[in-house]
Amino acid sequence: MSHLLLAAALCLTAAPAAGVAPAGQFYAEGEYFTLTVPDGWTKKEPGLGLSDAEKKVFGAEFFGPAADGLAVLVGAHYYAPGNLLHATPEKFIKLHAAPAIGVNLDGKVYGPVKAGKAGNYYAKVFERKTFEYQPKDALHPKKIHIYEKFHVVPVKNGFYVLHYYAPMDLAKANLKKYEAVVASFKPLKR
Secondary structure, three states, rough: OOOOHHHOOOOOOOOOOOOOOEEEEEEEEEEOEEEEOOOOOOOOOOOOOOOOOHHEEEEEEEEEEOOOEEEEEEEEEEOOOOOOOOOOHHHHHHHHHHOOOOOOOOEEEEOOEEEEEEOEEEEEEEEEEEEEOOOOOOOOOOOEEEEEEEEEEEEEEEEEEEEEEEEEHHHHHHHHHHHHHHHOOOOOOO
16 A cells, blocks of 8 residues: 655645644545544545445545655545445454464564444454555665554444554654544444
């Protein structure tokens, strides 16, 4: 999941000083969910491929500050029943909370899956530390360590995923902003 510096350059402001409570702007994803996005973060435009309606996955991602060609990203998605990506929240967790083939050959770090909250709703929470290489087309790209955190919220009809992605240099400084997004989350499909 590479996020180019160009997209991050669209961000209007940098992170506020430490100790300042993150402000935000209200965001509604149709009839699926609402949350508060950090001020100045930029919504990622949809890419090529199937539409949200075709995939039955509805959501948005927002870019924040950037380092080493990668931007901090906060995403929220609703996976409707019958979606084309992940049939159940358990399958999503199994795919993202542990090495895909069951053996960690490349040194990524996976944390345990724990009970938690997203807004006032039950969630399964886990984190992982991975890496990307930038620039991807370079002969000797730089290895950039990435921190990710997930909140998976099961509901009667489908499930939600809130996701935090940040280069390690920016992860700690922006984690409170992600936590504010998670605290503001309200699912509209239950």
